Amino acid sequence: MSAEKLAEGVLTGKRRDLARLITLIEDEDPVAPEVLSLLYSKTGRSWIIGVTGPPGSGKSTIVTRITAEYRKRNQSVGIICVDPSSPFSGGALLGDRIRMQEHSLDKEVFVRSMGTRGHLGGLSRATSDAVRAVDAFGRDVIIVETVGAGQSEVEIIEIAHTVIVTDVPGSGDDIQAIKAGIMEIADIFVVNKSDLAGADRKVTEINMMLDTDSNMGQWRPPVILTNGRTGEGIVDLVDKIDEHFTYLGKSGQLEQKGLRRSREELEQLMEYKLTRELLNSLRGSPEYEDAIKKIASRKEDPYSVAEQMITKFLVDCRE
Numbered sequence: 112m113s114a115e116k117l118a119e120g121v122l123t124g125k126r127r128d129l130a131r132l133i134t135l136i137e138d139e140d141p142v143a144p145e146v147l148s149l150l151y152s153k154t155g156r157s158w159i160i161g162v163t164g165p166p167g168s169g170k171s172t173i174v175t176r177i178t179a180e181y182r183k184r185n186q187s188v189g190i191i192c193v194d195p196s197s198p199f200s201g202g203a204l205l206g207d208r209i210r211m212q213e214h215s216l217d218k219e220v221f222v223r224s225m226g227t228r229g230h231l232g233g234l235s236r237a238t239s240d241a242v243r244a245v246d247a248f249g250r251d252v253i254i255v256e257t258v259g260a261g262q263s264e265v266e267i268i269e270i271a272h273t274v275i276v277t278d279v280p281g282s283g284d285d286i287q288a289i290k291a292g293i294m295e296i297a298d299i300f301v302v303n304k305s306d307l308a309g310a311d312r313k314v315t316e317i318n319m320m321l322d323t324d325s326n327m328g329q330w331r332p333p334v335i336l337t338n339g340r341t342g343e344g345i346v347d348l349v350d351k352i353d354e355h356f357t358y359l360g361k362s363g364q365l366e367q368k369g370l371r372r373s374r375e376e377l378e379q380l381m382e383y384k385l386t387r388e389l390l391n392s393l394r395g396s397p398e399y400e401d402a403i404k405k406i407a408s409r410k411e412d413p414y415s416v417a418e419q420m421i422t423k424f425l426v427d428c429r430e
């Protein structure tokens with residue numbers, strides 16, 4: 112299928128074409144950027160919500176609930192679950208699918224899981240491209256679920272307008288998880304499993320942490336108590352997402368976020384492309400392999416060789 116046809120299919124709401132495009136994105140198929148380039152001008156209309164937090168804290172349950180609430184409010188929804196790479200979450204995906212099946216007959220809900228195929232850092236790239244595809248498809252809201260554990264998840268969450276960090280009552284270890292980098296990215300905190308002991312205390316703890324946060328801007332992240340099983344707190348949560356949406360628009364931060372993201376994306380794409388071109392031109396050439404041997408035997412040093420190789424590449428490009 113040609114890039115043009117696929118782009119048209121996505122823009123005219125063909126779910127199968129959207130699914131097809133996301134597979135191309137995952138496979139790093141060269142047709143994917145062609146399609147995305149055709150779609151780009153039609154994107155930027157969806158509200159992107161990131162949901163992250165420790166494994167098992169109820170992210171998928173909350174995502175399902177938020178989706179139901181948005182459907183009640185007549186908003187169409189796209190859901191992207193980023194496959195947890197952690198071995199602890201092995202069976203989670205199946206559970207997600209079953210739970211999200213509640214929405215699977217609803218044409219206004221599109222659900223997709225993203226695998227960990229591709230290169231290092233490729234998942235974050237692939238996820239943001241998939242979100243863009245769903246945006247072009249015309250969803251009002253796109254929810255991205257990722258396990259909050261490492262740097263790559265934090266990166267993925269950069270594409271979100273509103274970031275929800277989930278936590279559960281219980282051991283102080285959870286607070287450690289939150290402190291380890293994801294605290295700062297939260298626009299809204301959710302303490303899920305309000306039926307468990309210590310839920311109110313957890314809310315207080317997070318609020319106390321927020322009290323000591325000196326970098327906080329005008330938006331103080333609200334802390335919302337939810338019960339994923341009963342749906343308690345979900346209406347409040349969706350109201351807070353909407354409030355955050357209004358806040359970002361009015362404060363000018365939405366525009367700033369857009370500029371920052373465009374710059375980052377452009378630079379990442381150029382870096383990736385340049386590096387690939389450079390390495391493709393070098394790898395396998397006798398000169399290059401020889402230089403590597405010389406570095407290994409200490410006849411040359413990598414600092415100077417890197418300089419030489421790049422200079423030569425740039426000169427070759429000019430000619």
Ligand SMILES: Nc1nc2c(ncn2[C@@H]2O[C@H](COP(=O)(O)OP(=O)(O)OP(=O)(O)O)[C@@H](O)[C@H]2O)c(=O)[nH]1
Nearest residue numbers: 166167168169170171172200203304305338339340
């Ligand atoms: N007691 C209680 N259990 C809940 C609540 N919300 C969700 N659960 C349960 O917690 C378990 C984990 O929920 P998930 O929604 O799969 O959590 P998750 O954060 O998406 O998990 P991973 O994707 O594996 O990281 C499931 O068995 C849910 O039924 C709640 O409010 N109270």
Ligand SMILES: [Mg+2]
Nearest residue numbers: 170171203207
């Ligand atoms: Mg999940």
